[in-house]
Amino acid sequence: MSRFYVTTPIYYVNDVPHIGHAYTTIAADTLARYYRLRGRDVFFLTGTDEHGANVAQAAAAHGKSPQEYADEINAAFRAAWQSLNISNDDLLRTTSARHEAGVRAFVQELYDRGEIYKGRYEGMYCVSCEKFMTEDELVEGKCPNHQREPVWYAEENYFFRLSKYCDILTRAIEDPGDLNHFEVEPPARRNEVLGKLRVGLSDISISRANLPWGIPLPFDPSQTTYVWVDALLSYITGIGSEKRTEQFKRYWPADVQLMAKDILWFHAIIWPAMLIGAGLPVPRRVYAHGYFTINGQKMSKTLGNVIRPQQLIDRFGVDGARYLVLSAFPFGTDGDISIDNFVEAYNADLANDLGNLLNRTASMINRYFQGSVPAPEGKPNELDADLQATAAATFPVMEQAIDALAYSDALAAAWQLVGRANKYVEENAPWALARSDRARLATVLYNLAESLRLIAYAIYPVMPQTAAAIAAQLGFEFQTKGAWEQMVAWGGYPAGATVTGKPQPLFPRLQ
Numbered sequence: 001m002s003r004f005y006v007t008t009p010i011y012y013v014n015d016v017p018h019i020g021h022a023y024t025t026i027a028a029d030t031l032a033r034y035y036r037l038r039g040r041d042v043f044f045l046t047g048t049d050e051h052g053a054n055v056a057q058a059a060a061a062h063g064k065s066p067q068e069y070a071d072e073i074n075a076a077f078r079a080a081w082q083s084l085n086i087s088n089d090d091l092l093r094t095t096s097a098r099h100e101a102g103v104r105a106f107v108q109e110l111y112d113r114g115e116i117y118k119g120r121y122e123g124m125y126c127v128s129c130e131k132f133m134t135e136d137e138l139v140e141g142k143c144p145n146h147q148r149e150p151v152w153y154a155e156e157n158y159f160f161r162l163s164k165y166c167d168i169l170t171r172a173i174e175d176p177g178d179l180n181h182f183e184v185e186p187p188a189r190r191n192e193v194l195g196k197l198r199v200g201l202s203d204i205s206i207s208r209a210n211l212p213w214g215i216p217l218p219f220d221p222s223q224t225t226y227v228w229v230d231a232l233l234s235y236i237t238g239i240g241s242e243k244r245t246e247q248f249k250r251y252w253p254a255d256v257q258l259m260a261k262d263i264l265w266f267h268a269i270i271w272p273a274m275l276i277g278a279g280l281p282v283p284r285r286v287y288a289h290g291y292f293t294i295n296g297q298k299m300s301k302t303l304g305n306v307i308r309p310q311q312l313i314d315r316f317g318v319d320g321a322r323y324l325v326l327s328a329f330p331f332g333t334d335g336d337i338s339i340d341n342f343v344e345a346y347n348a349d350l351a352n353d354l355g356n357l358l359n360r361t362a363s364m365i366n367r368y369f370q371g372s373v374p375a376p377e378g379k380p381n382e383l384d385a386d387l388q389a390t391a392a393a394t395f396p397v398m399e400q401a402i403d404a405l406a407y408s409d410a411l412a413a414a415w416q417l418v419g420r421a422n423k424y425v426e427e428n429a430p431w432a433l434a435r436s437d438r439a440r441l442a443t444v445l446y447n448l449a450e451s452l453r454l455i456a457y458a459i460y461p462v463m464p465q466t467a468a469a470i471a472a473q474l475g476f477e478f479q480t481k482g483a484w485e486q487m488v489a490w491g492g493y494p495a496g497a498t499v500t501g502k503p504q505p506l507f508p509r510l511q
């Protein structure tokens with residue numbers, strides 16, 4: 001069984017989770033659920049990034065110790081992922097003993113291999129980014145991400161020889177035959193990274209002299225590990241890199257590492273260089289998704305337009321929230337969202353299209369066949385054949401879309417089938433068949449139940465509870481183990497299955 005390892009970034013605990021964290025995590029969860037359903041041995045890691053100046057500052061502002069503060073925000077992340085039905089296998093904290101031991105072992109390894117040297121750092125640093133900035137990265141003297149002036153640092157630090165990886169990384173990204181090959185996606189982000197590599201790389205400071213809230217360097221405990229080096233290492237310490245466990249050997253390198261585009265630099269340049277420097281394989285794919293604006297504006301605390309995951313769940317339900325964020329715009333691009341648009345999409349796609357399809361199918365099976373779906377009779381006519389063809393076309397499109405992280409396309413493929421099935425109801429007018437042709441009525445209702453069974457499989461990775469609810473209402477078992485091709489082949493709905501009682505609306509309409 002082939003394995004699949006997917007990671008989200010580990011989230012910085014200077015604030016409780018918002019819709020941006022949820023977006024990346026739902027995307028990762030969808031991959032994890034999909035590949036599990038396909039029979040792969042999946043490991044899905046998320047985590048919290050708990051060291052660094054920002055956390056120390058935020059904690060002080062709340063009158064707490066950094067650890068107390070980190071504990072609190074970590075709990076908020078755990079709660080959010082539980083509410084959003086995220087199926088992560090682990091959640092790594094960078095203040096855990098296993099992580100700290102893993103970081104020390106890795107940094108020592110780099111030091112022993114001559115990849116780290118002592119030098120003097122003088123330059124600018126954006127505390128919000130936790131990033132050393134170069135002059136040309138600043139816009140009017142400020143960090144473009146934070147509209148904040150960087151601070152000037154001048155101190156003795158340890159440096160990682162990043163500059164020597166410029167050609168190595170360029171080859172690794174460009175040449176699929178290269179030993180260290182990895183994909184940077186989508187293409188616009190890949191070009192951006194290659195563009196930066198053409199300019200060249202400088203060595204980077206990987207320690208701080210006056211920041212106690214971090215992991216001391218094993219070879220010089222007066223310095224702590226740069227928070228990004230600390231954070232990136234979570235992807236391997238989370239699966240046991242320090243002791244080279246069976247789990248580590250099994251899952252590393254990661255298949256997909258997900259993040260928002262503002263932190264691509266760390267993941268596509270610094271991270272693979274660190275790994276190569278330590279003699280470890282690089283991740284297979286690094287994927288940076290876009291940003292979203294809310295009603296055309298950047299989400300910010302100052303504007304008061306920050307959306308929290310729980311607000312979405314309260315309004316749209318768990319699966320509604322998951323569906324809406326992934327279907328709003330293509331994953332790799334920037335997009336705009338608004339609660340008004342979400343309400344509209346919820347009512348149209350979920351309450352009307354999918355909700356009604358299930359509701360009327362179950363109601364008619366109840367009304368005309370006392371809740372027990374008969375086997376189809378006779379040869380499929382043209383309408384049946386067209387419905388079956390749409391169903392058959394759904395899965396290749398969905399499979400390809402999910403492999404490409406094109407979530408909105410995968411959902412659109414499922415909704416093609418939803419739309420075709422709704423049209424099939426109108427074309428066949430089962431209410432008229434009930435008076436004239438019971439054999440045909442049986443076939444039509446069977447075909448609708450079967451379409452819904454297939455829809456349940458097509459939406460499961462994004463909407464697991466809805467898939468289960470469809471199965472429960474139509475009286476079939478939603479299989480999560482077995483051959484995928486068989487699960488999604490037409491004809492799997494068990495004739496004679498019993499529809500359970502009065503159908504419950506999946507997605508009550510919103511005003």
Ligand SMILES: [Zn+2]
Pocket residue numbers: 126127128129130143144145146147148
């Ligand atoms: Zn910044």
